[in-house]
Amino acid sequence: MAVRLEILARSSEHHARLGRIHTPHGTFDTPAFMPVATAAAMKGLTPAQVRSTGSQCILNNTLHCMLRPGTERIARFGSSHAFMRWDGPILTDSGGFQAFSLADLRTLDDDGVTFQSFVDGSRVRLTPEVSIRAQNEIGADIIMAFDDCPPAGPDVPASRVRQAMLRSVDWLARCKRAHGRPDAQALFGIVQGGTDLVLRRESAERTCAMELPGYAIGGVAVGESPERIAEIVRHTAPLLPDDRPRYLMGVGYPRDIAIAVAAGVDMFDCVLPTRNGRNALAFTRAGTLRLRNARFADDSEPIEAGCDCETCAGGFSRAYLRHLFQAGEMLGPTLVSLHNVRLYQRLMLDIRRAIGCNRWSSLAQAWPCLSAAPGETSGESE
C-alpha cells in the first residue's frame, strides 16, 4: 500500500489517535491539517512559506489542475511535487465535489457528470475513470474516489441521497479498477449518506468492503449545521477500520476539527485559513479579528501575542496589516494567510500533545475558540 498509518498513542478520554502517515513523499503527523493549494499553488504563499507554518501535507484540487494547466502537463514534469516545488506529501480530491459546486451548467447520470469549464466554457466530461487518470497524472500520494455528492438540506429528497450513496459505491469500484498506480498512490474511499445515519452506516459498510488504504467522510460541510456535522462524524468515524487513516473532507473551523479528532478522525483540509486570510479575517486562539476594522488603525499589537508565525514574530502590527488591506497591497493576504495557516498548525500541535498526554481539557483552556459558538460550515476549495 502506498500509505500506512502508524498509531503512536490513543486518548483514554475519547476516540482520538496520535500517529503519523507514511507516504512515498515522506511522513506527516496526525491528526493533520492540510492547507489547500487549489491550482497547484497556495494562494499568496511560496512553498517555503507554507513549510514555515509547519504544514506537512497539502491538497491540490484535481478539477482546477485539469482545466489549467492540464494534468497531462503536470505529468510531463513527473508530478505535482516537481511542478509546484513541494517535496512533501500531497493529496488530491476527485474533482467531483467541485464539478457539483462550481459549475452552473451540469448534467449528471450513472456514468458521470458533464459540465461547462469555468476557464473557457468548453464541455468537460468527468467520470470515475477520467478522474482517476487525472489524479494519476497529478501524482499525489493520496487520491480520492470520484463520488456523487448532493447538497444537504430539507429540499433534497431522501431518494436522491440514497441514489448518490449507491452511485458513489458503484463509482468507487470503477475508480479502484481504473487506478493504475496503487503502489505509488493510495486511493481513499468516501463514505456518503448525507445526514441520514442509517444511510451513513450502509455506505460505510459498502465502502470499507473495498479494502482500501484509507477512508474519508464526505458530503459534510455542504450546508448542514455544525451540530449535524458533529453528529454525522461521531456516528461514522467508528464505522471505519481502526488501522486506516480517517479523513474528514473540507472541515472546517477549529471547533469542528477538535470535535472530529475526539471522534477518531486523523486528517482535515479546509480553505478557511487562506481564504479568510485573503479577506483580512485573522484567526486567534480566542476567535477571529476583522483586520479592516477601524479600531485596529493604530494598534501596535501583533495579530496574537506570543504567536510564532512569521507575521506575528516578525513584528507586523495590526495597524500595518490593516493598512495593507486598505491600500490593496498583496502583502496583506500573504501575511495574514501565513498567520492563519500557522494558527491551524499550532492547533494541530496542541491537539497532538493533548492526545499524547491525555489532557484534552488543557486544549480547551488554551483555545477559547473551541468553546465558542459553532462557526459556519465551509466548502473544500479555494
Place this chain on the structure above:
Amino acid sequence: MAVRLEILARSSEHHARLGRIHTPHGTFDTPAFMPVATAAAMKGLTPAQVRSTGSQCILNNTLHCMLRPGTERIARFGSSHAFMRWDGPILTDSGGFQAFSLADLRTLDDDGVTFQSFVDGSRVRLTPEVSIRAQNEIGADIIMAFDDCPPAGPDVPASRVRQAMLRSVDWLARCKRAHGRPDAQALFGIVQGGTDLVLRRESAERTCAMELPGYAIGGVAVGESPERIAEIVRHTAPLLPDDRPRYLMGVGYPRDIAIAVAAGVDMFDCVLPTRNGRNALAFTRAGTLRLRNARFADDSEPIEAGCDCETCAGGFSRAYLRHLFQAGEMLGPTLVSLHNVRLYQRLMLDIRRAIGCNRWSSLAQAWPCLSAAPGETSGESE
C-alpha cells in the same frame, strides 16, 4: 550629516565610483539599486524576501504614505522602518513628482501644488514645508527636496522648464529651512532643467550652493529618449560634488543604469523589476521574457539558468510561472518580482566588481542586455 559617502575605489576607465553610504540605519554599497516599496510595502514581497534579493536600501513614496496610512500614523510607530518592519536604510521621495504625474486635477503656483486625492477625492495641498514635515514623520534616512517637475517633450515651452528650475531652487531653500531633523535624515537637493544642458548647469550650481549631504538628478525618465537621458546624465553628474552621493531618480533599465554609473552616479531606484514582475515580464542578462507566452507552456527551464534567486534556485520552471499567471495566482507576481529584483541586484554586484577591478568590458560580456537597443523610460512610482 545624517549620511556619508565613503569612496572605496574609482574606475580608471571612466567616472564610476565604488563605495558605500553610511546612514542611521546601516550602510549600503554603491552603486546601489533601491527597489520601490510605494505605500510602505513592497508589492507581493515580505521584507525578508526583499532582503533575500540583496537589496540594502529601499524607497517609500511620500504621497502614497500621506494619503494612506497617513504619515502621522507612521510617526506614531517611530518611523517607516518600524511600521513596515524594514530595519535597513530607507529613502523617501518628496511627493512632488507623484502629485504631478498621478493627479488629474491639480493647480500649481509659486507656493506649491493642490490636487485631488486618488484615495478619497479630497483636496490635498502640497508645499515644500508640507512635504518635509511628512518626510520627517516617515523618518527615512534620506529625504528629497520638493521640486517642480514638468514633463519633457517638444510641447513644453522653454520658459516653463526655466520657471520650474528656478522654482525648484526656491523650494529647496524652503525645504532646508523646514527640515527639522538634519542629524537623523539627510536632505538631498534635486537638479532640474529638463533637456536644456545650460539650464542643467545653472540648476546644478544653484542647488549645490545649498551645501547638502547629497544630490539627485531629477526630471529625467519623464518622457525623453534613452539617448537624451544619457546625454543629460553625462553632462550633469560631473557638476555635482565628488564627495557626495549622486542619485539618478526613477531610472531605469539595466542599460540606463550602467551608462549612469559610468558617468559617476551612485544611486538608482525604479519600479521596473516589481511592476514588470507583476505582469509576467522577467528580466534576464540577455533581455526580457514574456512568461505568458504559449512557448513557455512546457518549458522546464528556470527564468535564467544559474540565477541564484529564490525562484530560479528554487527550481520553479517557466512553465509553472506561466501557469500561475494564466490562473491568476498571486504567487506568480511574487516569484517573478523576486527574480527581477535579484537580477537588478546581481547587475549592481557585477557593476561594483567591474569598477573595483577596472574591468568594465567584462560587464558587457556577462550582460548582453547592456548592449541591446535602449529600453523605454519609466516613471518612479508603482
